[in-house]
Structure formats: C-alpha cells, structure tokens
Amino acid sequence: MARAFLVVMDSVGIGGAPDADTFFNGRVPDTGANTLGHIAQACAEGRAEDGRSGPLNVPYMASLGLGPAIELASGLHIASLDATVSGTWGAATEISRGKDTPSGHWELAGLPVPWEWHYFPDVSKSFPPALVAQLAAFAGTDEILGNCHAPGTAIIEEFGAQHIKTGFPICYTSADSVLQIAAHEESFGLQRLLDLCENMAPIAHEMKVGRVIARPFIGDAQSGFTRTTNRRDFAIKPPAPVLSNWVQDSGARVYAVGKIGDIFSMTGFDEVRKGSDETLMGHLGDLVESAEDGSLTFANFVEFDSLYGHRRDVSGYARALEWFDAEIGKLLGQLRDGDLLVLTADHGNDPTWVGTDHTRERAPVLVAGQGAGRLGQIGFRDVAGLVARHLGVAVPD
Numbered sequence: 331m332a333r334a335f336l337v338v339m340d341s342v343g344i345g346g347a348p349d350a351d352t353f354f355n356g357r358v359p360d361t362g363a364n365t366l367g368h369i370a371q372a373c374a375e376g377r378a379e380d381g382r383s384g385p386l387n388v389p390y391m392a393s394l395g396l397g398p399a400i401e402l403a404s405g406l407h408i409a410s411l412d413a414t415v416s417g418t419w420g421a422a423t424e425i426s427r428g429k430d431t432p433s434g435h436w437e438l439a440g441l442p443v444p445w446e447w448h449y450f451p452d453v454s455k456s457f458p459p460a461l462v463a464q465l466a467a468f469a470g471t472d473e474i475l476g477n478c479h480a481p482g483t484a485i486i487e488e489f490g491a492q493h494i495k496t497g498f499p500i501c502y503t504s505a506d507s508v509l510q511i512a513a514h515e516e517s518f519g520l521q522r523l524l525d526l527c528e529n530m531a532p533i534a535h536e537m538k539v540g541r542v543i544a545r546p547f548i549g550d551a552q553s554g555f556t557r558t559t560n561r562r563d564f565a566i567k568p569p570a571p572v573l574s575n576w577v578q579d580s581g582a583r584v585y586a587v588g589k590i591g592d593i594f595s596m597t598g599f600d601e602v603r604k605g606s607d608e609t610l611m612g613h614l615g616d617l618v619e620s621a622e623d624g625s626l627t628f629a630n631f632v633e634f635d636s637l638y639g640h641r642r643d644v645s646g647y648a649r650a651l652e653w654f655d656a657e658i659g660k661l662l663g664q665l666r667d668g669d670l671l672v673l674t675a676d677h678g679n680d681p682t683w684v685g686t687d688h689t690r691e692r693a694p695v696l697v698a699g700q701g702a703g704r705l706g707q708i709g710f711r712d713v714a715g716l717v718a719r720h721l722g723v724a725v726p727d
C-alpha cells in the first residue's frame with residue numbers, strides 16, 4: 331500500500347517567479363533572486379569555501395532532477411547538477427500574495443491564501459500603540475524593547491543585556507507578516523514567553539498578521555546570546571481543510587516533523603516531532619522505517635532559512651544542502667515499494683541577495699517513487715494533488 335513523505339526544504343527556491351518584481355528586500359525588488367542557482371554559482375566560482383569546497387555536491391537531488399528544475403524555473407544551467415535523472419521533477423509557482431512560510435505551506439497543502447496579510451511598516455516604531463500596550467500588559471512590564479524591523483540574531487545582541495536588566499520583552503518584525511517576541515529562557519522564563527505569545531496570537535490574527543513567533547534565547551552579554559530550538563510559531567488557523575485534514579479524514583495517520591504542526595495551527599496531525607534539523611532527519615528516518623500504510627509524513631527543515639538564508643551565509647547554506655542531500659540519499663535507499671517522497675520548498679531566501687528577508691521564487695518539486703518523469707511548470711497546490719492522488723485520498727473542490 332501507499333505511503334507519502336512530503337518534505338519542505340525551507341527557503342530552497344530556484345528563481346524565476348513571474349511576480350518577483352512585486353516583492354522586495356528593502357527597496358530592491360526580488361527580480362532575479364535564485365537561492366539554489368546563486369549558491370551553486372558561488373560554489374562553482376570558489377566563493378563558498380568556508381567549511382566546504384568546490385562545486386555544489388548534491389548528487390541525490392541532482393539524480394531526482396534538480397538541475398532541469400532550476401533550468402526550467404529560471405533558465406540557469408548548473409554544470410555540477412548534470413546527472414542521469416531517475417526522478418520526476420518540476421518547478422512550482424505560487425499564487426498566494428506572500429513569500430512567507432505559512433503562505434507557501436498552505437498552498438503546497440492545497441490552500442492558496444484567500445486574503446492579504448497585514449505587514450508592520452518598516453519605520454522607527456513598527457507596532458501600533460494599542461498593540462504595544464496590550465503586549466506590555468500581558469507581559470506585566472512597563473514597556474517593550476525593539477518595536478522595529480530587524481534580523482533576529484542582531485536584535486538579541488543589541489537588546490539582550492537591556493532585556494535581562496529591565497525584563498522588557500524584545501519585539502520585532504520583518505518583511506513577513508509576523509510579530510516576533512524574543513526573551514531569555516532563564517531570566518524571563520520560557521513558559522512565560524510562550525504564554526505571552528499565545529495571549530497575543532488572537533489579537534495579531536484578528537489583524538491578519540500571520541504569526542506570533544516566540545524566540546527564546548540563552549547566554550549573557552560576555553559570551554553572547556544564542557537562540558534555542560524552543561521557538562514556537564502561533565499561526566492563524568487555515569480557513570479550510572488542507573492535505574493533512576484530507577488524509578486524516580480518510581482514516582489514515584498524519585505525522586508532522588519540525589514546525590509543520592505550528593504552521594497549520596496543529597490541525598490535521600496525529601503526532602508532532604520536533605528538534606534541530608539533525609534531530610528531524612532522525613525522526614524522518616524513523617518514520618520511513620515505521621510509518622503505517624496510507625500515512626502522510628509532512629516535514630519541514632527550517633535551518634536552510636533560519637541559520638543561513640536570513641544570515642546571507644552562502645557557505646553555510648551550501649554545507650546545509652550537501653548535508654541534507656547525503657542524508658536524503660540514505661533515506662532513498664530505505665523507501666519501500668509504494669512509497670512517494672517529494673522534496674519541495676515554500677519560498678526563496680537567496681543568501682547572495684541584498685537585505686535579510688525571503689525572496690519570491692519558484693520551488694523545486696523532486697519526486698522519488700514514480701520513476702523518471704517531467705511534471706514541468708506546475709502550481710504549488712498541485713503538490714497537494716500529487717500526494718493525495720498517490721494516497722488515494724479525495725481532493726475536495
């Protein structure tokens with residue numbers, strides 16, 4: 331019987347989005363951004379030599395059709411990805427008006443976002459006074475810190491010491507529709523931070539802000555501050571059933587690996603497994619070993635995005651891709667007859683681009699378990715159709 335493994339490589343775009351000129355990093359449009367293409371070019375030209383070396387080495391994804399997928403999406407030919415293709419491949423275009431994680435995942439799961447998200451402006455005080463007052467009231471503090479657009483690692487360096495001294499939560503946003511709250515796990519308290527985010531979530535969701543994200547960190551001013559893996563996303567609930575619901579309603583089990591549960595507000599999952607990407611790869615391997623017939627495993631690997639894309643770290647991103655490819659290679663060898671494994675992405679985050687925000691791009695769709703074939707240009711939501719058809723689950727109108 332059939333099983334499906336849908337694996338989202340967070341931010342691993344392949345360029346070519348037809349509406350990239352309407353999305354921005356600061357004032358610069360995303361036209362021409364190409365996460366994988368530009369990383370591969372940097373590797374080939376010896377510009378990604380930190381902790382790795384030479385042309386991008388991802389033979390398993392190449393054998394599933396990554397090279398032709400990039401070429402179809404953006405016209406870029408990457409010599410190091412030339413391979414005999416034994417997978418089914420395509421390039422997917424998103425129609426939702428957001429280059430963020432929930433927009434990408436919801437559409438991949440069959441539900442394009444039916445509204446415009448609210449974005450906080452990139453001005454000196456990004457959040458409206460009423461929201462700030464509500465936040466401070468829930469936190470039990472006089473004020474908040476931050477209240478601006480910022481990269482998450484920079485803002486905890488800037489305000490970490492002041493946060494420990496005053497107890498005020500650090501609140502910031504980005505080009506995504508997000509309210510992010512960073513606080514020290516010990517001095518502020520992890521549970522207190524999670525409670526604060528949970529309290530703020532309905533207020534933010536009412537404004538059509540996609541997520542409130544808890545960003546716990548540890549450390550001190552001397553040794554520096556580090557974020558932990560206890561991040562939690564409090565996302566708006568999808569307004570209609572998605573792939574995981576369709577599968578569950580058919581009576582089969584659905585596993586969420588990584589932040590997938592949070593992205594869908596926990597709807598449609600029997601079991602959620604979390605941790606670092608390395609831990610998640612272990613969970614994915616265990617599920618390839620043990621998941622029941624008919625089941626869907628829906629996984630997200632976020633570190634491409636959070637550790638390397640937003641940090642504009644080309645070598646780090648290339649190392650992560652090479653590690654991921656080697657691990658996926660082992661899993662490919664463990665798949666059973668009737669298994670389908672799909673690798674895709676939710677948006678881009680080109681580490682060679684200006685700014686620190688996501689980039690609007692097409693996503694690769696690489697399928698193992700259906701032999702060699704070409705999906706060509708498809709939509710994000712066709713991925714849900716592909717998985718549902720494989721599992722014999724009805725796709726609602």
Ligand SMILES: O=P(O)(O)O[C@H]1O[C@H](CO)[C@@H](O)[C@H]1O
Nearest residue numbers: 481482483504506508636640
């Ligand atoms: O810079 P950090 O805190 O990693 O934040 C990034 O992660 C958020 C959610 O994926 C995005 O909105 C972006 O701001």
Ligand SMILES: [Mn+2]
Nearest residue numbers: 340341431676
């Ligand atoms: Mn994402």
Ligand SMILES: [Mn+2]
Nearest residue numbers: 635636640688
């Ligand atoms: Mn991101």
